[in-house]
Amino acid sequence: MTTSTFIPRARLDGTAGRTGTVVTPHGEIATPAFVPVGTKATVKTVLPESVAALGAQAVLANAYHLYLQPGPDIVDAAGGLGAFMNWPGPTYTDSGGFQVMSLGVGFKKVISMDVPGAPAQDDDAIAPGKERLANVDDDGVTFKSHIDGSRHRFTPEVSMQIQHQLGADIIFAFDELTTLMNTRGYQEESLERTRQWAIRCLAEHKRLSAERRHRPQQALWGVVQGAQYEDLRRKATRDLVELSRIDRDNGGKGFGGYGIGGALEKANLGTIVGWVTDELPDDAPRHLLGISEPDDIFTAIENGADTFDCVSPTRVARNGAIYSFDGRYNVTNAKYKADFSPLDAELDNYSTQYTRAYLHHLFRAKEGLAATLATLHNLSFTVTLVDRARRAIEEGNYVEYRDDFLARYYAGTRQTC
Template sequence: MDTALTFNITHRLPSTLARVGVIHTPHGEIRTPAFIVGGTKATVKAITPEQIRNYGGQAVLANTYHLMLRPGADIVRAGGGLGAFMNWSGPTFTDSGGFQVFSLGIAYKKGIDAVAHTQKGNAKLAVASHNQLVRVTDEGAEFRSHIDGAKLLMTPESSMELQHTIGADIHMAFDELTAPLASHETIAAAMNRTHIWAERCLKRHSDLNAEHTERGESLQA
């Protein structure tokens, strides 16, 4: 199996930044723009891996926060990594857990959306409340599990470690997603914190890939 991850541009639209290309992963190619199927808990509901292919899905995206809780990242790794665990032979992604900072944070039980132009984008609701399940600091996000109430700290470093344990081909940096209709101050603070977290993610991600290289394992992007 090839351990490299590369992106080759195949066509450009003149006078613009638009381009299409091919992402090469250890588990196959992704031709952009791509249809990436949501498999939050390492399963795509109601369809089989064969049907994903037939419907044009090139890769599957799972969620780090949910897999951390159930069944646990170590169990996914023991099952051969994300793809083998869900019987999917193609490329895989993991989301970082950043969306849950929003959905279990300022959006929790308020019905607000991450998309500004929907009817759910009520700016008056986009503030912290006592019943939300996430508390954000510069260190990371402290979650109160929606399953059993256990406290779990996710940092940029631990998000990368979990994603490497889960074993997807491509990872997302841990971010502080906030409501698009939140105050300017809230959005600016989240953006600045996310930039700092991204640097921390990249550092830990690079260190983990160096360990993969030493062991002759596939790199992760």
Template sequence: MAQDISFQLDATDGKARAGVIRTTRGDIRTPAFMPVGTAATVKGMMPESVRATGADVLLGNTYHLMLRPTAERIDRLGGLHKFMNWNGPILTDSGGFQVMSLGALRKLDEDGVTFKSHIDGSKHRLTPERSMEIQRLLGSDIVMCFDECPSLPADRDRIASSMELSMRWAARSKAAFGDRPGHALFGIQQGGLEQDLRGRSAEALREIGFDGYAVGGLAVGEGQAAMFDCLDYAPDQLPEDRPRYLMGVGKPDDIVGAVARGIDMMDCVLPSRSGRTGQGWTRRGQVNLRNARHADDPRPLDETCDCPACQNYSRAYLHHVIRAKEMIGGMLLTWHNLHYYQDLMAGMRAAIAAGTFASWQTEFHARRAEGDIEPL
């Protein structure tokens, strides 16, 4: 791996893996969930609060930051870590997924993508080289290579040509990344739900050689069953001695299923986005705090949780501030959700280390199946 960055696998249980990615800015315990700090902030959270939930690493977004406030400005101000007051590791995505989701606002060619900003309509150009430059200016610890991610369903020819383009871009990303001690570059496997295309993609990436490998192009509308089918083989196609990162996933049961299939890292906007809309994720599943049943409920959201929302506030209060559109509602629920997600990861790491992951999984699903506590 890159100098000063290493991956150590400490335990396996079935395909599930527990280990640590060591970086110059601190260790990332795996399996790891990365809260998404799209625009240099995890919405509704102070960086020290995010750290208090147990997060080791954050994700920043190349596309959003290049548009506003610009990577050049962040660089002048001392880099992304200093700018957003986060001293732990940061992974930045390459911008490929966001550009793909612009649809009609983008134009793709062999060299890269031209697109219009969703903010002001201004025209921009993103290539593998420019993506590497932006991520260098941001100063992220883990850099993602620039890829093209087709939305599913798509026909096999479209998926194949997209994957081959992504592999050419991966080679260009590696060349443009250069030699950067203390920084890692991850390649991204593509190939949709086609096992042989994913195999070809993995082979191309191995040949180029990366510090870690992502399974890209999932969680784009294919559904959990199809995603799990793909994860039954995709992680196995990637090097065993490198971290494996599943991009953009997901709900708690998606995450548990991914870890069971050999994934080490994940990210998703869900815990923070859900928090802002009144949804709490708990061991018993999802709870909608907007529902009238909580209006007179003096009990905490989850009596076993030690986050501030559960320790200091009732369901009735959370219901009230969410319905009244008070800022603290989204803040408290976001903290709770991120705390729950990090608790989930810690539980899996401990179970894998103890060799009890199968029974841990059974208990996880059984508790969720019970549903929320009975109304008063």
């Protein structure tokens, strides 16, 4: 069985944007594509069948969390991630590096310089009131489980072993995620550490791929770090491309694609993605690890990202925030108590038949169905947004589609939850 390959299709004039197809052992992904996050082998509150029915093409799970629960051996015995969670399509797993850092220093999803009470440049920064649970050295990371405090160690080899047992079609090299609070000097040290870890990941991936021929072959993707420094981002990208070439020359598979990760501020998202994609070969798929709002999606597409994941649509849904083409709103607000209109009249999905008043009632009554319907709706909204962007590129009217969407979505005062 082949590992992932990328077939470019149409170009977005004047930008790095494009459409294409990522081919994996469990199916094709038409790009650009939004990949829902199923951290613990589940997209929270919804059935995998429902996620597939609303048009999602792939899901991304988390190696760190699945290592802790239920353990990669259990997922392997089930036949791999897709079989374990009853998902028939392509799957991704990240390396666990993000969670080791974010949970280890207590910042969780916050990795920018605006953390309250934290200094802007401090290599030993930790979130106020938190205990350091992770320590990085050149060989790997030692950390305490956020669940029970037990001690564990991830190295590049361990991450590869875990991800091979999890069995996703696309896996990511183990990397060190820094924050924007780290100094330039530390960013340079970390980048070299991540490069060395990438070499070890390639070697272990090659060994495991030969050993595990009874499973579909997996594609290893390198991860580009470098924070907000252009020279570091470009160097990291060139280094990974060269490592991939050397590995292929020596009988390996090289990197099947590349992830764009690390700390960055929203205002610099497009610029940083552009630096990276400018250095990548045209036939290499690019995945942007973790973005947020609809304008970020358009920025990512225009700067050459092929796929991207985001927990925001599902996370905010569980708190009552609903995406609509006229902006985001919180259905728990009192004004929706007797609003019998659909969540969004233009979106045809699982939640079309349910009213805002009904969702308002479910959330107020703390019924579990509230999170399920809101999550399905927000996933459908995001998948539809990206599917229409892909079609607009191919039909030559992307700019009009983007401008019309953003003008309507962000009209007036942006609503928050």
